[in-house]
Amino acid sequence: MVCSNKLRFWIIVFLTVACTVWAGEVTIKNLVFPNESDNSYVELVPEIPLNLKAFTLCMRVATELQGKREIILFAYRTKNHDELNVWRELDGRLSFYLAGDGVLFQVPDLGGLETHLCVIWDSSSGASALFVNGRRSLTKIYSKDHTIKPNGKVILGQDPDSYLGDFDIKQSFVGSISDVNMWDVVLSDGTIQDIYTEKRVPRGNIFDWQSIKFNINGAVQVVDRDL
Amino acid sequence: MVCSNKLRFWIIVFLTVACTVWAGEVTIKNLVFPNESDNSYVELVPEIPLNLKAFTLCMRVATELQGKREIILFAYRTKNHDELNVWRELDGRLSFYLAGDGVLFQVPDLGGLETHLCVIWDSSSGASALFVNGRRSLTKIYSKDHTIKPNGKVILGQDPDSYLGDFDIKQSFVGSISDVNMWDVVLSDGTIQDIYTEKRVPRGNIFDWQSIKFNINGAVQVVDRDL
Amino acid sequence: MVCSNKLRFWIIVFLTVACTVWAGEVTIKNLVFPNESDNSYVELVPEIPLNLKAFTLCMRVATELQGKREIILFAYRTKNHDELNVWRELDGRLSFYLAGDGVLFQVPDLGGLETHLCVIWDSSSGASALFVNGRRSLTKIYSKDHTIKPNGKVILGQDPDSYLGDFDIKQSFVGSISDVNMWDVVLSDGTIQDIYTEKRVPRGNIFDWQSIKFNINGAVQVVDRDL
Numbered sequence: 001m002v003c004s005n006k007l008r009f010w011i012i013v014f015l016t017v018a019c020t021v022w023a024g025e026v027t028i029k030n031l032v033f034p035n036e037s038d039n040s041y042v043e044l045v046p047e048i049p050l051n052l053k054a055f056t057l058c059m060r061v062a063t064e065l066q067g068k069r070e071i072i073l074f075a076y077r078t079k080n081h082d083e084l085n086v087w088r089e090l091d092g093r094l095s096f097y098l099a100g101d102g103v104l105f106q107v108p109d110l111g112g113l114e115t116h117l118c119v120i121w122d123s124s125s126g127a128s129a130l131f132v133n134g135r136r137s138l139t140k141i142y143s144k145d146h147t148i149k150p151n152g153k154v155i156l157g158q159d160p161d162s163y164l165g166d167f168d169i170k171q172s173f174v175g176s177i178s179d180v181n182m183w184d185v186v187l188s189d190g191t192i193q194d195i196y197t198e199k200r201v202p203r204g205n206i207f208d209w210q211s212i213k214f215n216i217n218g219a220v221q222v223v224d225r226d227l
Numbered sequence: 228m229v230c231s232n233k234l235r236f237w238i239i240v241f242l243t244v245a246c247t248v249w250a251g252e253v254t255i256k257n258l259v260f261p262n263e264s265d266n267s268y269v270e271l272v273p274e275i276p277l278n279l280k281a282f283t284l285c286m287r288v289a290t291e292l293q294g295k296r297e298i299i300l301f302a303y304r305t306k307n308h309d310e311l312n313v314w315r316e317l318d319g320r321l322s323f324y325l326a327g328d329g330v331l332f333q334v335p336d337l338g339g340l341e342t343h344l345c346v347i348w349d350s351s352s353g354a355s356a357l358f359v360n361g362r363r364s365l366t367k368i369y370s371k372d373h374t375i376k377p378n379g380k381v382i383l384g385q386d387p388d389s390y391l392g393d394f395d396i397k398q399s400f401v402g403s404i405s406d407v408n409m410w411d412v413v414l415s416d417g418t419i420q421d422i423y424t425e426k427r428v429p430r431g432n433i434f435d436w437q438s439i440k441f442n443i444n445g446a447v448q449v450v451d452r453d454l
Numbered sequence: 455m456v457c458s459n460k461l462r463f464w465i466i467v468f469l470t471v472a473c474t475v476w477a478g479e480v481t482i483k484n485l486v487f488p489n490e491s492d493n494s495y496v497e498l499v500p501e502i503p504l505n506l507k508a509f510t511l512c513m514r515v516a517t518e519l520q521g522k523r524e525i526i527l528f529a530y531r532t533k534n535h536d537e538l539n540v541w542r543e544l545d546g547r548l549s550f551y552l553a554g555d556g557v558l559f560q561v562p563d564l565g566g567l568e569t570h571l572c573v574i575w576d577s578s579s580g581a582s583a584l585f586v587n588g589r590r591s592l593t594k595i596y597s598k599d600h601t602i603k604p605n606g607k608v609i610l611g612q613d614p615d616s617y618l619g620d621f622d623i624k625q626s627f628v629g630s631i632s633d634v635n636m637w638d639v640v641l642s643d644g645t646i647q648d649i650y651t652e653k654r655v656p657r658g659n660i661f662d663w664q665s666i667k668f669n670i671n672g673a674v675q676v677v678d679r680d681l
Contacts, residue, residue, distance in 0.1 A: 025415045025417060025418075030354070030366050032354075032365075032366050032367065032368055034367070034368060060363075062363070062364060062365030062366075063365060064332075064333040064365065066333075111333070111334075112332055112333040112334045112364050112365055113334055113335070113359055113362040113363065113364050113365075114362060114363045114364065114365065175365045176365040176366040198416075198417060221352075221368050223349075223352040223353075223354035223366060223368070224352065224354070225354070225366070225415075225416065226413075226414075226415030226416060226417070227415065227416050227417060252642045252644060252645075257581070257593050259581075259592075259593050259594065259595055261594070261595060287590075289590070289591060289592030289593075290592060291559075291560040291592065293560075338560070338561075339559055339560035339561045339591050339592055340561055340562070340586055340589040340590065340591050340592075341589060341590045341591065341592070402592045403592040403593040425643075425644065448579075448580075448595050450576075450579040450580075450581035450593060450595070451579065451581070452581070452593070452643065453640075453641075453642030453643060453644070454642065454643050454644060
């Protein structure tokens, strides 16, 4: 295929401008949890209270932990209760718990390459599902008519068995987490695929990773990455 | 981001035309290392000295070596020191070493089908990661504030334990390598995905495979391929 | 991003029409070899003589044969010589033989889900490689300067140890084969990926499956499928 150098030059100029304006890059934070601990965690500050009849929670997560090891991926706890915990279970399944027993999904295991993970739940139907790298899991009915209570703390890296305490090193997160976004509605499959492929989508109204405020505790490192 | 409908229309028309004219093929060199040796290697001639506080290094690599076998993927050595070595470790993990101990990543093993592999490292934060077929690994903090020294030799195929010598046949590369490109900055995730899918991207300023100069030693064969 | 419903409607109409016209579905034949035999085979009638200094051969193939079993995938033989045989070897490797010893590739095994397989070979350099579902294998140098001779017979399903005879039931093909296309040149990586993803590409000038003529022998069934 023939293409003059001059034409090529202008195509490059145009594409560069068009792409920068249109689909451009974003620099975001990547949280690195370098090793097992019972004191390293990151508290995320939500934009609105977590008073929820539905949610979509997404994150990019990579870990080299393998085999029989529970891994906490997200924990939201009020004074006396766990409100929303996302886990990698002992047997590799992924799960979340709103109160009491959780709902578990048999999906490909997490690993050293980043997985884009989303969790959806809607109180009115109880419909819950995961999205792993944009692919939807089967749907399970879970905690119909339940409401998540506000005024707790959201943390990454540890599972609090009391309010911000009683951490178990054998449940701690090791690896990297970034791009944690949360909405108080269930997003469409197409929108979740767009988030996975890094197209611009409506920002999370609970957590928007591009503007999120968080507090670091222990040996967590924060590095920039360009999506 | 706002974009008028009219502008959109013209962008689509332009992109369609541009892509048709341009997206065309590129002929590049493929280096074939047909068997184990302690004398076959290819020296790559860089465009600028490797005086580096950050880099992105990408290549397409396929090998049928399996099991407990170290495989050297890239070696940059100055007179008395290894400066940057990329390895497939005995246990299948991929790694790189800037000086002393390296950083290892548990990712899918190399194999007989080509893997597109990129390594990124940034001295200011120590953030390092791999990209395997466009998918990012977890991030690890490694060699913060280190600088890679210039005026050495870059070779493919062998691990030099002295300056261009002391090769170990049991670490040699067997298979094919091509499309080796290197930048003195960390590219964005999106750009690395574009490289993987063979979209046109900014050329490597250290190595640009389309115009690279190299010197063949031993039984390495060079064949053309059209991307 | 805002986009009026009316404009959306017309974009959808346009894309639908364009895709239907352009990349739309094609009904092709699928050859089903229901069981082991030493007499079921399909002879393909080439458009031009197989007087070849280079080729690309692609097919979609699925089989439930497993373990230690040779499987013939394609056989071209002149009066007294095998000219081009493609095999699944006893150990699962894929291979092809132009004359005498063949060239073998360690790639993922065939299975019950269709594999899109392409073989490329170029006499001038000897460069040969496979593409499995669009992914390129390592490159091997094989039969440099050789020429494939014309005026033989191409068959699927059996390996002829004499001219259209001496079939071995333990090498016969069981499963389904379709979309067999062949060119007298090496196609680019990008074109082969387009064939895999069923985009329209230049038709095979030796075999074009959409217009191919073939002769059925034995218990081979021919069914339609829509790509």
